[in-house]
Amino acid sequence: MKRAACVLTALAALASLHPAVLAGQQAFSQGLTIQVGVASGLTVLRDRDLNFGNLVTNSGVTTVTLASANVGKLHIYGGQNRTVNITLVPPATLKFGTNTIPYTWGGAYNEQLNIPTDPTTVTLAATTATFRLRDTGPTGNYDQAYLWIFGSVTVGAVPPGVYSGTFTISAAY
Amino acid sequence: MRKAYLFIAAALIGMPAVAAAQSSANASVSVTATVWKGISITPNSGALDFGTVIAGQAGAPTISATGGSAASFAVSGQGGQPISVTWDASTSLPGPGATPLTFNPTVVGNTVNVNTSGTTSLSSGTHNATLTAGGAYYVFVGGNLSGLAASTTPGSYSGTWNMSVAY
Numbered sequence: 001m002k003r004a005a006c007v008l009t010a011l012a013a014l015a016s017l018h019p020a021v022l023a024g025q026q027a028f029s030q031g032l033t034i035q036v037g038v039a040s041g042l043t044v045l046r047d048r049d050l051n052f053g054n055l056v057t058n059s060g061v062t063t064v065t066l067a068s069a070n071v072g073k074l075h076i077y078g079g080q081n082r083t084v085n086i087t088l089v090p091p092a093t094l095k096f097g098t099n100t101i102p103y104t105w106g107g108a109y110n111e112q113l114n115i116p117t118d119p120t121t122v123t124l125a126a127t128t129a130t131f132r133l134r135d136t137g138p139t140g141n142y143d144q145a146y147l148w149i150f151g152s153v154t155v156g157a158v159p160p161g162v163y164s165g166t167f168t169i170s171a172a173y
Numbered sequence: 174m175r176k177a178y179l180f181i182a183a184a185l186i187g188m189p190a191v192a193a194a195q196s197s198a199n200a201s202v203s204v205t206a207t208v209w210k211g212i213s214i215t216p217n218s219g220a221l222d223f224g225t226v227i228a229g230q231a232g233a234p235t236i237s238a239t240g241g242s243a244a245s246f247a248v249s250g251q252g253g254q255p256i257s258v259t260w261d262a263s264t265s266l267p268g269p270g271a272t273p274l275t276f277n278p279t280v281v282g283n284t285v286n287v288n289t290s291g292t293t294s295l296s297s298g299t300h301n302a303t304l305t306a307g308g309a310y311y312v313f314v315g316g317n318l319s320g321l322a323a324s325t326t327p328g329s330y331s332g333t334w335n336m337s338v339a340y
């Protein structure tokens with residue numbers, strides 16, 4: 001808002017200078033369009049958690065793929081066509097008390113389509129990535145992109161229970 | 174000059190000050206896996222033995238699933254969970270003759286290890302039983318033999334009948 005105020009002040013100064021500069025010349029009128037762009041705040045919203053469902057002790061590796069119905073899902077929305085940098089912090093294990101099962105993370109994003117299996121979806125190779133918000137939001141004044149979280153767990157000889165962890169996604173521009 | 178002023182004004186309006194605004198946000202996704210105890214089924218009795226039958230006898234030899242000669246199995250798994258008990262619809266029992274006998278099972282279940290009362294008739298299929306809170310269930314098997322005729326060659330007839338359990 002401070003920058004926007006400076007712009008308006010400058011425009012007012014220009015308007016006050018205008019009659020002096022134009023003295024002795026033919027009269028004319030000039031409309032001036034004043035624009036102020038307000039950037040949307042960046043927001044990351046969780047749409048669905050990642051759930052591996054019910055697994056059995058010693059069942060080995062279970063994978064939730066990008067195409068699975070229970071893949072974790074988020075969307076990121078902010079300024080139109082903005083480039084965002086994201087950082088993922090996946091849990092290394094899922095925990096039930098002091099018991100753990102290993103978790104191997106997977107992630108993917110799509111700048112424009114809410115379709116995880118679309119050919120334009122990009123699978124993440126690292127825990128950081130940069131992409132653009134290209135899908136016009138419902139109200140037209142912000143753009144969004146989509147992010148999916150998946151992966152696999154390995155269940156060995158562990159006690160029955162609900163094993164869980166927290167996968168943090170940070171975004172900035 | 175007028176053009177110069179307008180150019181400056183346009184430049185001021187188009188300044189990238191707002192477009193370069195910075196922002197950050199974060200969210201978290203919960204990653205969850207529910208681990209259940211493995212499910213198993215263990216014979217609690219020996220073979221289902223029809224004993225000696227007579228070629229050409231009237232009626233099919235039968236063992237009641239709720240009687241003392243029934244075979245029994247104990248199922249163990251995650252307490253309170255529905256399970257699917259499935260089995261072979263019939264089993265061929267080869268013997269010395271050219272024509273085998275056929276075993277046709279009858280299956281009942283119970284939450285306690287008793288088959289003389291409180292049992293439920295089971296059909297092979299999906300989620301046809303539920304484990305107790307302690308993770309137990311009991312299955313009892315009887316059935317009858319078909320194919321026994323006056324022409325059946327005397328001798329020993331046997332085969333393997335299969336039952337399985339799953340969540």
